[in-house]
Amino acid sequence: MTSSSPGGPRSDRGGVDSSRRPSAVKSSASAGSSSGASPRAIEAIRKRDGRLVPFDLAKISAAISRAMAAAGEADEGFAQEVAGVVELALARRHGSEATGSTSIPHIEEIQDLVENALVELGRGNTAKGYILYRDRRARLRDAVEVRHPAGGRRTTGDPAVRVQESEGSSNWSKGRIVSALMGEANLPRATAEDVASRVEERVFLSGQRRISTGLLREMVDNELVDMGLTRALQRQAPLGLPRHDFSRILRGEALTPWEHESFAGAAFQAGVPYLSGPRALEVSTTRAITSEIMRRYVLEDVLGEGLAELHLSGDLSIEDMGAAQLPTWIAVPGELLLSGEATPSAAFDLLDELADCARGASIGVVLEDPASVLQPLLRATRAGSSMGISAWLHAIRAISRGSGRRIDLGSVGLRNKGFLARLVTAMAEERPGIHAPRLFLSAEELGSLIGPSGGSAALESSIEILLETGRIIPVWVSERRFAAPGCRRSPRERGVLACGGAIVLNLPRVARRAGPWRESRMFEELSGLVRASLEAARAIVAFQRRSQGGDARGFARMRTSFALQPSGLVEALRTLGDGSVDPDQGARLLGFLSEAARRYAKPGDPEIVVSSLFGERASARFAWIDAERLRQGRADGDQGRLFGEAGEPFLENPPEVPYSVGFDLGAPSGYWPGEAEARLVATLPSGALFPLPTLFPTSATELERYGVTAQVDPRPHLSSWRRFSHGRDMASVGGIDAGLFTLIPGGGESGNGNPNV
Numbered sequence: 179m180t181s182s183s184p185g186g187p188r189s190d191r192g193g194v195d196s197s198r199r200p201s202a203v204k205s206s207a208s209a210g211s212s213s214g215a216s217p218r219a220i221e222a223i224r225k226r227d228g229r230l231v232p233f234d235l236a237k238i239s240a241a242i243s244r245a246m247a248a249a250g251e252a253d254e255g256f257a258q259e260v261a262g263v264v265e266l267a268l269a270r271r272h273g274s275e276a277t278g279s280t281s282i283p284h285i286e287e288i289q290d291l292v293e294n295a296l297v298e299l300g301r302g303n304t305a306k307g308y309i310l311y312r313d314r315r316a317r318l319r320d321a322v323e324v325r326h327p328a329g330g331r332r333t334t335g336d337p338a339v340r341v342q343e344s345e346g347s348s349n350w351s352k353g354r355i356v357s358a359l360m361g362e363a364n365l366p367r368a369t370a371e372d373v374a375s376r377v378e379e380r381v382f383l384s385g386q387r388r389i390s391t392g393l394l395r396e397m398v399d400n401e402l403v404d405m406g407l408t409r410a411l412q413r414q415a416p417l418g419l420p421r422h423d424f425s426r427i428l429r430g431e432a433l434t435p436w437e438h439e440s441f442a443g444a445a446f447q448a449g450v451p452y453l454s455g456p457r458a459l460e461v462s463t464t465r466a467i468t469s470e471i472m473r474r475y476v477l478e479d480v481l482g483e484g485l486a487e488l489h490l491s492g493d494l495s496i497e498d499m500g501a502a503q504l505p506t507w508i509a510v511p512g513e514l515l516l517s518g519e520a521t522p523s524a525a526f527d528l529l530d531e532l533a534d535c536a537r538g539a540s541i542g543v544v545l546e547d548p549a550s551v552l553q554p555l556l557r558a559t560r561a562g563s564s565m566g567i568s569a570w571l572h573a574i575r576a577i578s579r580g581s582g583r584r585i586d587l588g589s590v591g592l593r594n595k596g597f598l599a600r601l602v603t604a605m606a607e608e609r610p611g612i613h614a615p616r617l618f619l620s621a622e623e624l625g626s627l628i629g630p631s632g633g634s635a636a637l638e639s640s641i642e643i644l645l646e647t648g649r650i651i652p653v654w655v656s657e658r659r660f661a662a663p664g665c666r667r668s669p670r671e672r673g674v675l676a677c678g679g680a681i682v683l684n685l686p687r688v689a690r691r692a693g694p695w696r697e698s699r700m701f702e703e704l705s706g707l708v709r710a711s712l713e714a715a716r717a718i719v720a721f722q723r724r725s726q727g728g729d730a731r732g733f734a735r736m737r738t739s740f741a742l743q744p745s746g747l748v749e750a751l752r753t754l755g756d757g758s759v760d761p762d763q764g765a766r767l768l769g770f771l772s773e774a775a776r777r778y779a780k781p782g783d784p785e786i787v788v789s790s791l792f793g794e795r796a797s798a799r800f801a802w803i804d805a806e807r808l809r810q811g812r813a814d815g816d817q818g819r820l821f822g823e824a825g826e827p828f829l830e831n832p833p834e835v836p837y838s839v840g841f842d843l844g845a846p847s848g849y850w851p852g853e854a855e856a857r858l859v860a861t862l863p864s865g866a867l868f869p870l871p872t873l874f875p876t877s878a879t880e881l882e883r884y885g886v887t888a889q890v891d892p893r894p895h896l897s898s899w900r901r902f903s904h905g906r907d908m909a910s911v912g913g914i915d916a917g918l919f920t921l922i923p924g925g926g927e928s929g930n931g932n933p934n935v
Contacts, residue, residue: 510546
């Protein structure tokens with residue numbers, strides 16, 4: 179069985195459990211069998227060129243598996259069962275223990291049996307794809323056959339010209355060009371031969387005796403351009419990097435101006451954690467190069483032209499396109515990684531599984547319910563032990579540094595007060611850094627730890643350290659709790675969750691287009707971007723499924739969601755409020771985003787989760803693009819038409835720092851840090867408060883702005899979190915106001931035709 183079959187990685191499994199073979203397909207299994215003799219195993223098959231090769235059941239299973247993955251029906255176990263049926267049918271047709279002799283099946287017969295088995299087992303889509311693939315391969319084989327026209331020079335296999343390949347060289351072959359154009363560019367046979375003839379004529383007239391495959395591709399591309407075959411050119415054009423960009427990556431330079439050191443430095447001065455994004459975890463130039471190639475592939479081949487233009491123009495940004503074949507985050511309960519009973523050594527034993535899981539995501543993994551795997555370790559060791567929780571945290575840091583992914587902890591639970599106290603203390607003793615694990619902690623979990631009236635000074639000090647360094651991220655939960663960035667877990671749901679990616683929206687630009695006090699106009703603009711975001715999420719999730727064959731690092735079934743990240747929320751609210759920031763207006767905006775994503779979604783779409791944990795790079799990119807458009811608008815005398823409100827102070831000077839990220843409103847007038855944010859997120863049932871709002875600097879002078887003369891709070895971050903939690907408890911969080919969606923024209927209709935969904 180040939181291994182050249184559609185889509186997906188090759189299976190490593192070579193056998194099939196006979197007990198799993200379906201009994202329903204008896205016609206295929208019994209075809210050609212007329213005696214009651216026991217079948218004899220098939221040992222060889224005949225290829226199309228007449229060669230005999232050993233029979234390999236794994237190749238049949240792998241071919242079926244790839245065909246199923248290409249049809250969106252990936253099921254490795256079923257592929258093995260079908261291969262077993264084919265093997266049994268071949269044994270009945272060609273082998274007999276009674277005579278001790280066997281005949282040799284042809285590869286075409288094997289493929290016919292595969293088709294029959296797929297049809298009879300109800301896998302029509304897979305069978306159709308398999309048939310079409312066989313037909314395509316047959317046409318390609320016919321294209322590369324050597325022909326010698328009567329009275330003319332042979333047109334393929336000419337030894338006078340050698341083609342230099344990556345591994346050696348070969349004779350000139352026009353037929354190989356025809357085959358490549360039919361297979362890669364999907365050209366019809368006649369057109370492919372025309373292009374190949376033109377290229378061959380140029381090569382022979384040039385007098386060259388050796389030509390590289392790279393130069394040959396350039397010549398083919400030139401002919402496609404001359405013939406107006408631009409779509410074919412795009413399909414078969416190679417992906418690569420200009421040498422100038424390649425050299426810049428090797429020198430460690432950014433390819434984009436918004437990633438320049440001066441701009442990133444300005445972001446730090448503004449308190450924006452710019453370098454905590456995906457680029458901060460790049461561990462090699464190899465990954466940086468492959469990321470850039472993948473980014474270009476996604477723009478050209480995965481997204482449609484309209485989505486690519488929205489991304490390039492800066493209306494929205496698709497995060498981490500350089501690793502779009504992977505989900506950004508994975509959330510996995512600790513118990514799923516345990517191979518046996520939870521023991522003191524099991525916490526270290528699962529590190530391999532955790533590292534493998536992290537490599538299946540582009541940004542990181544959240545280990546949920548860490549108490550289930552770490553409690554035995556804590557009981558068996560004392561605080562400060564070299565083999566205790568501190569050693570485990572060191573191992574997590576090492577895995578993160580080596581893999582270039584984050585490994586965070588979450589969902590400790592309310593019944594693990596002692597464990598949580600030990601964990602927080604050990605984390606506070608660790609040195610901070612982007613590879614140190616973070617802890618997603620809810621107010622309820624904090625309350626179980628220190629109580630409403632406070633806890634021990636040492637424990638509160640540890641919590642303050644972790645909040646200040648960003649290693650505790652406060653979350654709020656409802657019936658569906660926060661699991662990981664872009665992921666929410668339903669009650670009693672214990673499987674692996676994945677955030678397929680994140681779409682970041684340029685809110686300041688939308689607000690400028692709408693103008694001050696025109697909230698409904700802004701919602702109308704946002705509705706189009708939400709629809710585009712859903713379209714992008716569909717395209718990327720489909721690409722991920724094709725790339726991974728339905729499997730991701732051993733987790734064959736993951737429920738996938740997608741994050742929707744507002745960028746520049748403070749700047750947008752300031753524009754809408756004509757200079758002032760209204761948290762209630764922000765709550766309506768966030769609620770509208772969440773509800774619009776839900777109403778516009780189609781059956782089978784990934785869930786859209788409004789998030790605050792993405793967008794660092796996008797915020798820098800948006801600000802730079804908008805600043806350039808402002809400068810260009812001034813140069814063209816068109817600034818008023820470009821931004822609408824030329825008199826706004828923010829627009830008098832181009833932005834020199836990234837737009838704000840997350841839900842920090844920057845202490846608007848009349849609110850203590852945490853209070854405004856509590857009103858802001860009242861329409862979101864769950865999420866993460868990032869970054870944490872605090873007073874900077876925490877001095878008596880700063881407090882005078884708020885009319886307070888009391889002593890400076892020694893733990894401002896913890897106090898801010900408490901105010902936020904209290905404010906959320908006081909706010910009405912019974913659900914998103916359905917009236918928000920009616921603020922735009924046509925807003926009473928949902929994307930699936932049911933306004934009540």
